[in-house]
Amino acid sequence: MDLEFGNYRLKRAERLLLGPKGPVELSARSFDILAMLLDRPDDVIGKAELFDAAWPGLVVEENTLQVHISALRKLLPAEMIATVHGRGYKYAGPKPLVAAAEAPARPSIAILPFDNMSGDQEQDYFSDGITEDIIAELGKFREFLVIARNSSFQFRGKANDPASVAKKLGVQYVVEGSVRKIGNRVRVTVQLIDASSAAHIWGERYDRDLDDIFAIQDEITQMIAARLARQARTAIASRARARPTDNMSAYEFYLRALPLAAVYDTAHEAEHFLRLAVKLDPRFAAAHAMLGFVESMKFYWVYDDPRHLHSGLEMAKTALQLDPDEAYGHLATGFALLYLREFRQAEISLDRAIALNPNDPFILSIHALLLSYTSRPDEALGGINEAQRRDPFAVGWYEDFRGIILSTAGRYREAIACYAKMPTIPSWSLARLVICHSELGETRQAQDTLAKLKANWPGLDIDAIADWELDFFEDPAVFSRYRAILRRVDQDMSFASAAARDDP
Template identity: 85%
Template sequence: MDLEFGNYRLKRAERLLLGPNGPMVLSARSFDILVMLLERPDEVIGKTELFDAVWPSLVVEENTLQVHISALRKLLPAEMIVTVHGRGYKYAGPKPFVAATEAPAPPRPSIAVLPFDNMSGDPEQDYFSDGITEDIIAELGKFREFLVIARNSSFQFRGKANDVAEVANKLGVQYVVEGSVRKIANRVRVTVQLIDASSTAHIWGEHYDRELDDIFAIQDEITQMIAARLARQARTAIASRARARPTDNMSAYEFYLRALQLAATYDYDTVREAEPFLRQAVKLDPRFAAAHALLSFVETLKFFWIYYNPDVLHSGLEIARTALQLDPDEAYGHLATGFAHLYLRQFRQAEISLDRAVALNPNDPFILSIRALHLNYTDRPDEALVEINEAQRRDPYAVGWYEDFRGIILTTAGRYREATACYAKMATVPPWSLVRLIVCHSELGEIEQAQDLLAKVKAHYLGLRLDEIVDTEVDFYEDPAVCSRYRAILQRIDQQE
């Protein structure tokens, strides 16, 4: 049942807090604290009781609770939550009451932005038209009211004579955006149209002829007009979405677009090619926050591929810190910060940063995927599965990490048969998931399959003991008992050979 208090409504089933201006960004732990306070208004709830309810079986520093209380006070009128020194906290706002049942909310408008055609006659300029497309996807993605398909899936239709209705059906969306870009010398022409897929009716269309340094204004106007046209179906704070100019250096921006094209694959061999372009971009414009943020993401992502060297996490944190000093709302700066803290086993700091990244761009599938891993490693696999499903809904054509991440989460949840089915869909199972696949086969009583996989893992890590292999590939759980169990299973399988 929902609770109303003052101008606020707490929706328990959806784990959502609504304020006077719509949904409010609230981390999972802060939500749980607020629920406890509202259920017992005017009653002092001790810190120990809050720790036991919100962080069961975990040892958490006291200032972690203070961080979440401070976050609540920033969202709500500060006087609603009172500190009773030496005892705990209590809710002291308007009396909460059970809210009347609401009619189901209409579904959010769903949108796919297809890659804009490069009309410049030079294939080398694809990065520019692709970059404009990706910028528009990213800006629309900041509207929580919309479901926006990610670039990896919408770019499956690049260079094809697409039937709009068929594309919309394949991507599961109501609206499609198409466009083209012609860049000649220092001028650019952008043409764009918004189409209702059900009727193939053109809802809005426009073309822009501008100087190249007006490209940011063009992108903003396109984004605002698309949002305005869909505002009847969603409460959209259009006026509040205007963004600052990311850079005045167009050469830096072009380096950034080239990097963006490479980094969007999330494949290491391609992602690492993005780094020199980003380094050049921040050299040309040291105040280019988006370039610093993307560079911090590229730096931390190396951790997956270079034998978990923590040095890249620390260097990624430093770059992210620069990005967020320049622009506190750079989602990928918060993503890189959360990613680094997660794999440095600083779980509370990771949660704060990843929640902020999702709040800033709730449609980015990689941000959602990394938060799913955080939920998994902090013993919330059921929530993690919801998150990874949300990520895939936004990027249904992406390959690689979904089945891998889902297999990791299902193994944690003890759903071993479902986990093996995920790994069976992958062309190559990476070493970190081979360890989990051994666990799955062992727990299912499939000892021969587990032994075959263990032999492959040992050959890959020639010279390492089994406990060292688990420590290298798996030991990212907040609860050490998980990895202890995995080590015991591998040792048992090894002794049965």
Template identity: 85%
Template sequence: MDLEFGNYRLKRAERLLLGPKGPMVLSARSFDILAMLLERPDEVIGKTELFDAVWPGLVVEENTLQVHISALRKLLPAEMIVTVHGRGYKYAGPQPFGATAETPVLPRPSIAVLPFDNMSRDPEQDYFSDGITEDIIAELSKFREFLVIARNSSFQFRGKANDVAEVAKKLGVQYVVEGSVRKIGNRVRVTVQLIDASSTAHIWGEHYDRELDDIFAIQDEITQMIAARLARQARTAIASRARARPTDNMSAYEFYLRALQLAAVYETVLEAEPFLRQAVKLDPRFAAAHAMLSFVESMKFYWDYNNPGHLHSGLEIARTAFGLDPDEAYGHLATGFAHLYLRQFRQAEISLDRAVALNPNDPFILSIRAIHLNYTDRPAEALVEINEAQRRDPYAVGWYEDFRGIILTTTGRYREAMACYAKMATVPPWSLVRLIVCHSELGEIKQAQDVLARVKAHYPGLGLDEIVDTEVDYYEDPAVCSRYRAILQRVDKEE
């Protein structure tokens, strides 16, 4: 049964918290803490009892509980959760009561920003118009009141004569933003329009003709005007969300834009590194460039699993970014990613939750949190998260199908997992191991042996245990990998 308290509703079956403005972003552990406090209102619940209920069988630092309590106080009126010093915490808000009637949830405005046309007549300037588009997408994504389509999917319509209504239908959005950029010397001309796809009516449009140094102010104004038109409740927050100027060095900014173009695609993400290093060389205080560089550095681990040094250097670069701006979402993503693959699961959760709070629409951030949920024995929540990620990037297949296949294998839904892998052009080694598990558990031994032969060919000289340790052993529960090892050994011995 759902619990209502004041203007809030805790939907226990869906593990969802609804507020006056709709769904609220809440980590799984914070949800469990809140549910426990609501079930025993006005009763002091000791820290030890909370640890045992929310982190059963795990040793967790005390400040981890404090971080989640702090997160709840930021979402709810702070006085709802009271600290009883020396004893624990208690819920002290409006009396909770069981509710069966469904509370209607207003849909969030959904929006796609199509790639701005490069009007400079120089294909080499595509990176600049693309970068402006990506920056606006990133800023709009910080408004949790909206559902914002990711760059990879909106850029499917680049360079085409698009019918707005058809684009909106394909992307599943209510609103579309179109625009163009012309950069000539130190001048930039930007035109933009916001369109209601259902009626193709122009809700708002503007034309800017300014010095290149004004590009950040232009982007902020575009973001804020769109936000004001789409969500009345967002208006009170708009003024506080204007960015500080990210850099005064326009050459550094142009290198950063080139890097964004490459980092947005899995296959080219590592090619972004030299542009980011040049950006931070030109402006050592460029926080966003340091944060993106920390992400790229950490991602190298996917290509070099035997070298955790990439994770440690990613953490170090992220610390530099945080020293300049503690709210750089990709710095928190890189930190969470590194802690996850270093098997520091609690630290990873805190960082990934923070990354999602800062940018709740970024599909890659949501995807990495989905993998973290999977590795920490919460595959059902992981499936919800990966579906949320793909809703924001409906044209992407690659990593979504890979991650969904991993999660479905964990849940024992082997046929569905295999269907995910079948959609991929190339199945990476870590998922080939899961594919062996799927075939074996479905009794398809010959197919399992064929995939095992491919894995062995990829890792000549490595034993099966070493292959599992390299590609799969990132589960908090060691029993999962023990089971996978046993399955591979059994397939290898079958005649």
């Protein structure tokens, strides 16, 4: 029975530990100790039991066990194994779960934006929304790797060759389709293509009343899943969802909000449509969840006002009362709790969001930030890599998040390279860029960057700026070190400015 814990997998039969970067070299004794700790994650295990498990029938010195515990702490995040003084050791990491049986390589798929065949560009939101809904539903299947909206929509409105699209996105399968909405009728055509052979695996046309659109989406999702599951020889249980809303006007407002909420610069514009949606249908869980997330994101614009986080939590709570399996309800909850510094509760919510939709790149990215803020940058890099694999055409906020994580990991040169790809660097990352340049001994670049940062906060001293931009870490020592670096760079700037004034 294999166990998964965090980004690790313990394979008993092979006596192998897999981590974010591949196999982890463990001695046989260390493997046995780790296996016992994982088998009893709620117990403090005494030294005698650990000796019996790893060295049965042998007499060994007590410090031998400490050597193996130290080795495990170097190979894993150190906090995963806690010392309970006078009693023994305890596993203290993410809850171990029985791992699903490993399948061959997961099928990968891109759903291209369905063509709007209504003859009215104002209806683009509807065909786009249908596509996004199918992406989101298919993304709930852990058995597949599903490309996110941002990347698949790069091919919107183009004559696309499936093989070329598949190569650019790194997928095996492509879904194409079209939507024609006229009055209360809708026609949806769809086909699933194996890009390597250009073979049409499945296709269908639906002529239905508009109220049947959810049933159409469910059927498309189920048929694609069934065809790909057969290809991969995996078993897929039926996952038909409940109707998200009976109010089609509310659903159309929700569809209008989706593309706005997906982009940082326009997320606030989604609020108007989401509020209209929940006004028309107060039981529309997905709209409440997205509204909670958009509300919490306002914290990025107004750092000194946590009210947006608290109101976002309440909206997310409403969504989860209506539907406990609404992934974005758990995302909105985890996001707000993260910036309220309730790290353990945030992790529970974000882990649940990933379990519900393991292919959503934004869920994966926010989870990666949490890992970074809780001193697990190596795991965080694995998470951001998984997110970007599902959204390969995205640049902006992936590079921003990756830069944050790399700077936390002390990989300053790589972090600087990430920020260099961004057309505009937000102020929280300017603060980290100052640290990167300073730690590399690049004094002039550090001072120039700090000057840009201070220009964003006129009238505030360096400590206040540090509080707004950098005080997100669970370990206060991390923030203290970063603030000391900003103070030092600021002081050097003041000395340099005074010297320039005194120089005749």
